[in-house]
Amino acid sequence: MSQYLLSVHGNRDEDAAETRTMEDFQPIFEAVERFNERLRSEGAWVFAGGLQQIDRATTVDNTGDAPIVTDGPYIESKEYLGGFWVIEAADHDAALAWAVEGSKACQGKVEVRPFQDEPEA
């Protein structure tokens, strides 16, 4: 079994143009919750979370003499990481199958990336 990161990205321009209300999003929240339940019941769930808006980010750089803390994201970009799942899957195809479901549920594109290290068996 390997672990995969399924990440969902937001877009500032799309956010700015967003006209839907919280109520409009309710079906999406419910679909994501159903997807999470499926991950749990199939033993694929490791961890998942939605992130606060990107302008709540803080960047820390301790590569120099002293740590430097700055307000804002590491990469200034229209796209940003909005939320993610960490899942356990037999192989990449199984991870992609979960991503297909996840993308449908959250109504967003999902990026699939395998973790570097094999988790301990």
Place this chain on the structure above:
Amino acid sequence: MSEALDVTAHAAIERIFREEYGRVVASLVRRLGGIDAAEEAAGEALVVALERWPVDGTPPNPGAWLTTTAARKGIDRIRREQRRDAKHQAALMVQDDTPHEPTGVVEDDRLRLVFTCCHPALAPEARVALTLRLLGGLTVAEIAQAFLVPETTMAQRITRAKAKIRDAGIPFRVPAADDLPERVSAVMAVVYLVFNEGYLSGSAETPIRDELTGEAIRLGRLLHGLLPSLPEVTGLLALMLLIEARRPSRLAGGELVPLPEQDRGGWDRALVAEGHALVRECLAIGRPGRYQLLAAVNAVHTDAPTAADTDWGQIARLYDQLYALDPSPLVALNRAVVLAELDGPEVALAEVDRLPARQAALATYHAFHATRADLLRRLGRSADARAAYDAALAATANPAERAYLTRRRDQLSGG
């Protein structure tokens, strides 16, 4: 009550409200679970005060009255909202459940709030704005005007910073002893920035902004009261007081008057005495820092009955000490000015002319060009001095400084 009296009474209440704002908001942030709730409650308390005080008279302790009233209003609001939405109950009843840890420094809600406002995870301009808003009680419009940005921009900056504090969970806490020196530095930087913007405004309209220097000194006094054992905090307050003391003589006929030419009889002797006492107090601790040394330089200046009596040797030693701590081109520039008094303008100019190669930022810094211009003038190099005055004029919008530089340039021979 006549309308005129009413207006005066309202203005007096609003002045008290502003004075007490930081105390009221700070004490409510934890109780009500957030800055917005605290500010709303404080605003409601003001409405009640405007209604009651003209009738009942101003209470003996207005700050405590405002805090109690605001707390009651805030809790009422929470109860109303709980009834409306039971699901939010848990969220709204959030209390500060962090255990009370002895931090070794005075615990005060305003101190916690200062550290929240000046947190490194907030953008520097947001730290300044939040500190002035929450601790200083300035309105968003006043802060916007002070920093020459549109009110909507400033409102967004403050709203965004408050949202980040809330959503990112920036704590309302005095930092642990390990982080304290660095975090206090960030707070002092905010206070000194406010002071400097007031002392020599970047604005083309007003050369000195009393409201900002006054506010910075108020914050400096607050900080000193809360952290009396930190010598740099004492040094910062002393520095601001000793600069402020000279304010009455800094302007004449809309023109900036340089220190040697100032009417020393116009200096505020009470502020000078207070500043000197603070300088002695902090230097006695034996841990000199940037603000303490700058305060000491200003103490030497304000100690001299006339410009000719200035102990330049002492000032040179202080700048050497400062340069060892902070080898910045700005400190080097100031050290060179002292050299002119001790070893003559030629030596000082040689020192100044060695600077720009090291730091391009000086090229757009008006004091660099103004210093060069003055040294060149004293050496009789009129044409070079003229060019340097022009460069200094191009780098500053401050009207009093421009008036001074223009007069000096126009007095040069061969023009």
